[in-house]
Amino acid sequence: GIQVEQSPPDLILQEGANSTLRCNFSDSVNNLQWFHQNPWGQLINLFYIPSGTKQNGRLSATTVATERYSLLYISSSQTTDSGVYFCAVESNFGNEKLTFGTGTRLTIIP
Amino acid sequence: DVKVTQSSRYLVKRTGEKVFLECVQDMDHENMFWYRQDPGLGLRLIYFSYDVKMKEKGDIPEGYSVSREKKERFSLILESASTNQTSMYLCATPGGVGGYTFGSGTRLTVV
Secondary structure: OOOEEEEOOEEEEEOOOOEEEEEEEOOOEEEEEEEEEOOOOOEEEEEEOOOEEEEEOOEEEEEEHHHOEEEEEEOOOOHHHOEEEEEEEEEOOOOOOOEEOOOEEEEEEO | OOOEEEOOOEEEEOOOOOEEEEEEEOOOOOOEEEEEEEOOOEEEEEEEEEEOOEEEEOOOOOOEEEEEEEOOEEEEEEOOOOHHHOEEEEEEEOOOOOOOEEOOOEEEEEO
């Protein structure tokens, strides 16, 4: 099946810093999503981005489908950005099943 | 907004017990999914259902079964709970703006 790799696995930053999280995937995809899991375990959908670039406030994401990677940018980090960020992809075989990466744990220090 | 509701936030069960985890969605979506999350492993698909009474195994179905008698409800069943099934369980549906919506999760501890 499709493989999803995220890097880095852990990231510790000072408040106000910028960060880039990367997601590589092994095959063509119908769908790619970025999620943020807060400290209480709730997964929040950040972006639905099978290709192109999207922005939402301090967050933006870019997926280059032809090169099989996606990047999540967080600018001017805040402590509330802490948590685990997951990338997940749906392969071209459909059924809407998502395969997840192992996540990047982001810790923002005040 | 789509809502996915999981019946329990925390559960503690004994080894060998039969355990039911319930999930309800209000989006009237055909597809529903059960994942488990373990540290360092991300989320892994246990089972999914693409319609009432229809189900398919995911990547790690051993020790689990599912039930989908109504479109809005998808239940995960641990036939005989074991300590290696201690985990966070998350239910999801593709309904909602921009993709998947997850329930708030059930932290299951098997002692």
